[in-house]
Amino acid sequence: MIDLKKKNILVTGATGGIGSSIIKKLNDYGANILASGTRLEKLEEIKTKFNNNIKILKFDISQTEKIEEFIDNASKELGNLDCIINNAGITQDNLAIRMSLEEWKKVIDINLTSTFLMCKFGVKKMLKNKNGKIINITSVVGHTGNLGQANYTASKAGIIAMSKSLALEYAKKNININCISPGFIRTAMTEKIDEKFKEAIISKIPTARLGEPEDIANAVLFLASNLSDYINGETLHVNGGMYMA
Secondary structure, X not given: OOOOOOOEEEEOOOOOHHHHHHHHHHHHOOOEEEEEEOOHHHHHHHHHHOOOOOEEEEOOOXXXXXXXXXXXXXXHHHOOOOEEEEOOOOOOOEOHHHOOHHHHHHHHHHHHHHHHHHHHHHHHHHHHHOOEEEEEEOOOHHHXXXXXXXXXXXXXXXXXXXXXXXXXXXXXXXXXXXXEEEOOEOOHHHHOOOHHHHHHHHOOOOOOOXXXXXXXXXXXXXXXXXXXXXXXXXXXXXXXXXXXX
């Protein structure tokens, strides 16, 4: 039985479709949650929606020099730090020959470097507690590649390899570090995709549909719970069979 009542969990990128679904799922199972994102008004909406059960903290993970302070503040706000869900990230698509160095660096810096620092300073807190879990949200295209996303796919593939290395380093300290790799999920972002392109994507998915944010939230729930205690350095693929590792 899953019970998160004594778990203090930080969720970044909490205001998006996947992030808000993760918040709901963890709240349903009793977790003590701190939701973080860049839009204060959206965070306030989350707090109101859950009758002030959810703590909020505005932060932009692109501010790499402030991540250690952010982790300190999050830990103080929660009273401890048992689990981190690194869900925040960006895209800035372009064909490789047109992609500027700025476009490349911005996506790598936010998606990969900031996630590394979140893990680094999160692990420091967890070492004191002698346990913890980190769940990094990656993407199916980090395994398959994708047109116009050399920067994004590199950042997501980098998170997967980085997570394996961190899992090796801290497994003996009772810290589990895993990834969830979503396929194409029905969110505000995918709703903007041209219908013909969307049909082409769905034609490659054996289940013949886009995933739902709750599909990712269910995977997060599993990895955040005691049911996954012997899983470390792994990537859980949630893509309807689009990519079978």
